[in-house]
Each structure stands twice: as C-alpha cells, then as structure tokens.
Amino acid sequence: MDPATTTKWIPGPERLAARVTAVQDVYVIGHFGIAHVDPGTWRLRVDGDVATPLDLDLADLRALPGVDVPAVLECFGNPLVPGELVRRAANVVWHGVPVAALLDAAGAGPGPSLWATGADAGEFAGVACTEYRKDVPLAVARERAIVAFGLNGAPLDDEHGGPARLVVPGWFGTNNVKWLTALTVADRRPEHLFTTRLYQRPVPGADGPQPVRDLDVTSVVTAPLEGAAVGTAVTVTGWAWGAEPVAAVAVGVDGAWGRADLEPRGEHRTWQRFALAVDLPPGEHVLAARATDAAGRVQPDGGARNAVHAVSVSVR
Numbered sequence: 001m002d003p004a005t006t007t008k009w010i011p012g013p014e015r016l017a018a019r020v021t022a023v024q025d026v027y028v029i030g031h032f033g034i035a036h037v038d039p040g041t042w043r044l045r046v047d048g049d050v051a052t053p054l055d056l057d058l059a060d061l062r063a064l065p066g067v068d069v070p071a072v073l074e075c076f077g078n079p080l081v082p083g084e085l086v087r088r089a090a091n092v093v094w095h096g097v098p099v100a101a102l103l104d105a106a107g108a109g110p111g112p113s114l115w116a117t118g119a120d121a122g123e124f125a126g127v128a129c130t131e132y133r134k135d136v137p138l139a140v141a142r143e144r145a146i147v148a149f150g151l152n153g154a155p156l157d158d159e160h161g162g163p164a165r166l167v168v169p170g171w172f173g174t175n176n177v178k179w180l181t182a183l184t185v186a187d188r189r190p191e192h193l194f195t196t197r198l199y200q201r202p203v204p205g206a207d208g209p210q211p212v213r214d215l216d217v218t219s220v221v222t223a224p225l226e227g228a229a230v231g232t233a234v235t236v237t238g239w240a241w242g243a244e245p246v247a248a249v250a251v252g253v254d255g256a257w258g259r260a261d262l263e264p265r266g267e268h269r270t271w272q273r274f275a276l277a278v279d280l281p282p283g284e285h286v287l288a289a290r291a292t293d294a295a296g297r298v299q300p301d302g303g304a305r306n307a308v309h310a311v312s313v314s315v316r
C-alpha cells in the first residue's frame, strides 16, 4: 500500500464474532491519512445540475427524516494489487439521511452521474489529488445511498469519516466517501484517480476494466480461530455476505464439504450467520467456508481477494 495511506489496522476474525461490529473493531482506511473536519463549520453542498443548490450544515441534516441502515462495510483491498486476499470487513448500523431526499430538495436533473467529494487531499501512488472523489449512478444513489452521520448509535467519528460520509450499501468501501463535502449531479462520470484509474477490475462480458462497486461473495470463519486447540465436537461458524444475498455456505473439514445452516439476509445488505456442527478425530485439521450467492457466484479456492477462508485447528 502507498506509504501515505493510513491503514490503522486490519482486525482479524477474532474481532468479527459479533453481528454488529463495535466501532473500535471496524478497520480504518484513508488514502491521504485521516482528515479532521470541524463539525461546527462543516457544510455539505448539493450542486451541479440542480434547480436549487443546497448548502447544509449538520443541524440541517439532523432535522431531516433519518433512517437506520445496517450494512456490511468491506474494503476492496489494495487497488494496486487487486488479486490480493483481503478480509477487512465489518457489519455496522449507519444513521443518516437518504440521498434521494437531498436530490429531491435540490430539484436534481437526470444525471446520470452523482459525484461524491471528500475533504481530504494529498498524494497517492505518485499522483497529487485535490480531493478524494467517487461517483455513483444517480439511480443507484436514489435507490439506496445515504449521507450517514451516525455509526452504531453514536455520532460518526473522525476515523470513519465524520461529520458525515456517503454510504452505498452493497458496494465496496472505496465508494463510501468519508468527510463528504459535496454531492454533484453531472451528465458524465468524473475523471479522477479514484474513479477511472484506480479501483478498476476486469468484468466478464465488459469491454475494459470496470469500477469496483458490487461486493464479491465472501465468507469469514469467526470460530474456531486459526491455531485453536478444540474438542472433537466443534461448531464452525462465521459470516457470509455479498452484493446479492448468500444462498448457501459449504463448510469443509479437510476438504470434505457439508452444507451449513444459513440465516436469510432479510431487508438490508448485512452479513448472514452460518454454522455447522462437525465431529473431528484427534489430530490436525483444516476447516473452511465457501459461500455461494443467489446469482450462483462461488468463492474461489485461491488466488483472489475473496478466496475461501481456511483455519487450521488441532484436536488433542
């Protein structure tokens, strides 16, 4: 990762057992470090192709009807090494205002692009940037994006993008612009290091790399943990998620796979609990989980950012 990037830490599976990840266990990424934005002077502009540009402060946002949105937050990983295995993830509850309400209040035109700009600036991968910027198709922003100013019931803190950030549930973390200062309605995608150059990947059927948006199908084993000494009766459990609901999770014991119990996803784009009780003979074993989503996509065995998660355990 670029030296300027703040990667505070990568919480391991031992920090991910809870359904809702505690704020201190949520990974932190900032390509230009952590911005510190004064909530007292912070403003959000809604501008571009709008009938009435908005200039909102935090009190204005809080006065609008709010929503609580539980969702997975997951980092795509290093944009310079897109195939590297990543397990930086969390499942949190955002509080904020639907972007649709802001677009309606501003009288937004047809787009079709919504640019989201953050207050942070600096150099990444040798390129100087005057801001962090992402873009979301206006239709997707209207359908599900929020401007979040609360995280797990508390005000959104500096590290996670306070006073307010964009949240696009079901999309990779990179799209969830922290320290948000502007939402701009435009008729084209913005040219920017973080929109058209980094965070791209090949997609089957598309001509040329596409921006990383939809979450991959993924799972993480939260129990037992890597290296654990366990008894002969073990329940292998963890979380599975993706852009689409996860339809099945297989749990492997030394390469023999069985179907785990899996909770349905429900209304929001959260992670889903899986569990399978297995009997292990004495010795060393490799336990693994492999998720399949409703569209039939399967976690690959290796060589990918969302490769199957395997843990080694021993039974004495």
Ligand SMILES: Nc1nc2c(c(=O)[nH]1)N[C@H]1C(S)=C(S)[C@@H](COP(=O)(O)O)O[C@H]1N2
Pocket (backbone or CB within 6 Å): 026, 027, 028, 029, 030, 031, 032, 073, 074, 075, 076, 118, 119, 120, 132, 159, 160, 161, 172, 173, 174, 175, 176, 177, 178, 179
């Ligand atoms: N303004 C701004 N927003 C940003 C980033 C950034 O560097 N600057 N990093 C993105 C990336 S790559 C991720 S994974 C998430 C991380 O959010 P978190 O630090 O709250 O976990 O923020 C995204 N939003």
Ligand SMILES: [Mo]
Pocket (backbone or CB within 6 Å): 029, 074, 075, 076, 077, 173, 174
């Ligand atoms: Mo990320």
